Amino acid sequence: MDRRQVLAYRIAAQGLHREHGGADTAASLAVFDLGVQDGARDVALLALTARLDRIPSLVDDPALVLVWSHRGAQHYHRRADLPAVTRALVPLNEADAMARLGWRAKQAAEAGMTATDALFTAARAMREVVPGPTGKGAASTAISKLVPEALTYACRGCQATHILENLFRLCSLPGGVRLVPGESPATLAPLEGRGRIGTKPDPAAVTATIAAYLTLHGPATAGAAAGFVGTSAASAKAVLPDLVPVDVEGKRALIAPENLAALESPPEPDLVRLLPPWDPFLQARDRDVLVPDRALQKEVWRMLGNPGALLADGEISGVWRSKTSGRRLDFTVSPFWTISVAARKAAGEEAARIAAARGFTDVRVAW
Known part of the structure; x- marks a missing residue:
């Protein structure tokens, strides 16, 4: 089959048709089988806005919880799925632990312990220093006093010693710690009803x-x-x-x-969506399938400051950015090729949905 059929399948599988998805709550969306990545600019909120008829509220949804999970990135997960997600973060073996932490043999030697031991040493320290809501910086500084020096680094910016960032993030969920939604800077809190730290591979x-x-x-x-x-x-x-x-x-x-x-036999992908940066659809690792042109890939996935993506007629057809102007949200959409009048109108409607989700009363779209 060709890549357009694959994209049509993925669009349907990820609930981007809305009317075909049948989801009436955020937690019922299929994308939560993996979790929905969050970050700056309301990434998770806009990912759900692209998939639900109503505008969701992530912060107040008791069915969802925000944690550092896959690759140490922030994800919303179904609260009911969290035990399985936690077990999936336990390395299968030492090679797996080294890969997940991004370590080389030299780093393990300098630490004086295996990568697996480093992960669970940090997890036990994380549990100890987060008995209640705790700022990320304070938690990192406190953990650095409980782990070997080789697992820490001196931060010139805040004149403090911190635990290695990737280790800090990956040990948090095994340590029974979540993130408090809507807090900036990041605030950590203990997971409700957390059990013992599980170290057995699953x-x-x-x-x-x-x-x-x-x-x-x-x-x-x-x-x-x-x-x-x-x-x-x-x-x-x-x-x-x-x-x-x-x-x-x-x-x-x-x-x-x-x-x-x-x-x-996927449904026709005759829809238009403005996907946020790091939307689940953009998380596929085979970027050549999503965007075959290498030059256009660099427009969608940048080293810093990814734009959103315009999904039109089954293809990533451009990128978009927004900026605030008082109570108005201004969009600039940059298509990769000629976009039909109907698709432009639909994109304008999607921009209005995004503005409403983010609390703006007015919207302007420039092409």
Whole structure:
């Protein structure tokens, strides 16, 4: 099959049709099978606005919780899924732990412990220093006093010693710590009803994460799924679910057999959406499938300050940015090619939805 059919499948699988998705609450969206990444500029809020008829409220939704999870990035997850997400963050073995932390053998030697031991040493320290709401800086400084010096660094900016950032983020959920939504700078808090720190690998939990990735971003390779998890392709291949191969324009990819029918006959992607930076749709690791042109890839995924993406007629067809002007939100949309009058009108309607979700009473769109 060709890539346009793959994109049509992913658009449907991720609930971007709205009327076809059937989701009436944020937690019922399929994208929460992996979690929805959050960040500056209301990323998660706008990702849900693109998928729900109503404008959601993430901060007040008791069904959702904000944590550092995949790759140490902030994600909203279903509260009910959190035990499984936590188990999936436990490294399968030392090679997996090294990959997730981005360590090399030299760093483990300098730390005087394995990467796995470093993760759980930090998790136990995290639990100790966050008995209640605690600012990120204060928590990092306190943890640095409880772990080996090799796991810390001196921060010139705030004249303090902090734990290594990636280790700090990856140890938080195993340590039973969440993020407080809507707080800036970041504030940590203990998870309600947290149990003992689990250190036993759970291959089935990692398999479930890979299966969710291949459902939402398939067909794809094991390496792509590994990239989302933050581990190596070898570690991912060791725990793959049952999959079938699919030829996508001459390249081999994988998908679960139960998703083949949806892949073979996806609904027409006749929709327009303004996706925020780091939207779930943009989280696929096979960027050549999403945007084949390498020059245009650099417009969508930048080193710093990603724009949003214009999704029109089944393709990422441009980028967009917004800025505030009093109570008005101004959008600048930069299409990659000629966009129809109907698609421009639909994009204007999507801009109005985004403005309302962010609390703006007026909107202006420039092309």
